[in-house]
Amino acid sequence: MPSASSSCSGPYRKGVTQPVVVAISQLPTSSSAVAALVDRLWVLGTTGVEERTDELIAGFDSLAAADAAIAALPTDLACSVGEVAPLSSWQTFAEVTVEGRFVIRPPWLEAPVDQPVDAIELVIDPGATFGHGGHPSTRLALRALADHVRPGDTVLDVGCGSGVLAIAAARLGTTVKTFDIDPAATACTLANAETNRTTIDASTMEIAALDPTNSWDVVIANMPRPLLVEHAEALLTATGRTLIIAGMLDDQIVATLRGDRITHDGWGCDIIDRTAL
Numbered sequence: 001m002p003s004a005s006s007s008c009s010g011p012y013r014k015g016v017t018q019p020v021v022v023a024i025s026q027l028p029t030s031s032s033a034v035a036a037l038v039d040r041l042w043v044l045g046t047t048g049v050e051e052r053t054d055e056l057i058a059g060f061d062s063l064a065a066a067d068a069a070i071a072a073l074p075t076d077l078a079c080s081v082g083e084v085a086p087l088s089s090w091q092t093f094a095e096v097t098v099e100g101r102f103v104i105r106p107p108w109l110e111a112p113v114d115q116p117v118d119a120i121e122l123v124i125d126p127g128a129t130f131g132h133g134g135h136p137s138t139r140l141a142l143r144a145l146a147d148h149v150r151p152g153d154t155v156l157d158v159g160c161g162s163g164v165l166a167i168a169a170a171r172l173g174t175t176v177k178t179f180d181i182d183p184a185a186t187a188c189t190l191a192n193a194e195t196n197r198t199t200i201d202a203s204t205m206e207i208a209a210l211d212p213t214n215s216w217d218v219v220i221a222n223m224p225r226p227l228l229v230e231h232a233e234a235l236l237t238a239t240g241r242t243l244i245i246a247g248m249l250d251d252q253i254v255a256t257l258r259g260d261r262i263t264h265d266g267w268g269c270d271i272i273d274r275t276a277l
Contacts (some may be wrong), residue, residue, distance in 0.1 A: 015275065020066045025055040026078040031266050036251050037073075042224040044069040047063055051135075083112040094126075096136040099142045102168055104133035107195070120171050123195050127188045133164045137246040140224045140262055140269035144244040148271060149174055150219055156216040156238055158231075159223050160202055163189030169220070170198040177201040177216070207231045215240040222246040232256045235252065243272040 027034050034056070045065055050057040060066040061185045063081065070079045095103040096112055103115045104122045113122055124133060124253050133142070145165065149155065151173030157166040160178040166189060170176045178200060180186050186204045193200040212234075219239040221228060225248045226233070232254055235243055245257055246269040259272035 005045050011082045011111050020060045020063050021082050022058045022060065022066050023055055023082055024058065024073070024077050026076065027055065027057065032249060032251070035266055039079075039224060039226075039252075040073070041069065043226055044072055044212070053160050094220070095134060097137045097139065099133070100146050102133075102146070102214055104164060104227060120168070122164065122167055124162050124164055124167070125188070125195070127184065127191075136265040137248075138164060138268040139221050139267065140264050140267060141220055141244060141246040142168055143262060143264075144246070144269055144271050145169055145172065145218075148242045148244065153217040154240075156219045158207060158219065158221040158235065159185075160189040161185050163200065163202070164199050165222060166202070167193055167196050167198050169218070170200055171196070174218070176205075179203045179205045181206055207234055210234055210238055212237050214238065218242045218244065220244040220246075225249075225252050228254045228257065236272075236277075239272070239274045241274055243274060245270050245272070 002245065028037065038051070041049050041056070044184070045060065046069065047059040047061055060069060066081055073079065094109065095235050096109055098112065098115065099114055101118055101120050102122060103111055103119045104124055105111055107123050107125050122133070142165065144256070145168055150167055150170045153174040153176045155169040155176045157169065157176060157178035160166050160180045162185070163178065166176050166178040178189060179202065181204065183204045186195045186202050189200065189202045215238055219235055221235055228245050231270060235245070243257065245254065248254070248268045250263045250266055250268040252268065257270060257272055259270040262269050262271070
């Protein structure tokens with residue numbers, strides 16, 4: 001997930017160019033506490049979060065928004081306001097991600113020599129949108145896709161980011177529609193789809209613009225929990241068979257979207273059988 005994301009891939013992000021970033025250090029020692037802090041930043045209006053080894057970098061669409069968020073954070077955190085450049089500098093630390101058959105790498109890294117024989121390699125350039133596939137929520141979503149998608153399915157990916165999940169679904173033999181409210185994410189997804197020789201219907205739109213008369217065999221949403229709660233009804237309405245939701249901590253739930261849970265590194269992903277509801 002961008003960090004809480006992103007989910008370019010990762011949870012659904014606000015579609016604003018980030019003119020201000022806040023570097024947050026002196027973080028809690030537990031991963032669950034850091035994840036809760038990331039979740040809090042989304043509630044406070046961040047436009048994107050990047051997790052580093054010893055700090056978080058959160059984007060805001062104005063200095064006033066950044067100041068308001070800082071004022072609402074715990075006082076034992078160290079916060080400093082900076083320029084946009086740090087949001088893309090994380091790419092230096094990108095790694096190859098292996099999740100089951102999926103091997104995800106940025107174009108500047110080589111594939112591992114020991115990758116699975118039946119590997120599905122995805123070459124993803126995240127641009128400035130964070131999503132390279134390594135976040136636990138994205139890995140969980142990939143695992144769920146591999147287990148629940150069937151060749152010939154129709155798939156809706158809500159919040160495309162860099163297109164990791166949409167392209168993975170397409171490589172599994174499905175017809176994929178995806179969207180994001182950020183035009184840069186849509187462009188990033190289409191560029192990555194071309195690199196991976198896949199065809200994806202990607203557009204820029206809001207969740208509220210989904211046609212309630214349309215449904216897809218599988219719907220996947222990797223986004224922060226507050227957005228999952230807000231859009232739970234729309235996600236269910238769009239689902240014909242299987243709804244996959246990720247972006248929550250393992251101890252969090254969306255009450256109206258309960259399903260079979262899988263977990264990884266403190267994060268949870270629920271798989272909801274729509275036909276059983």
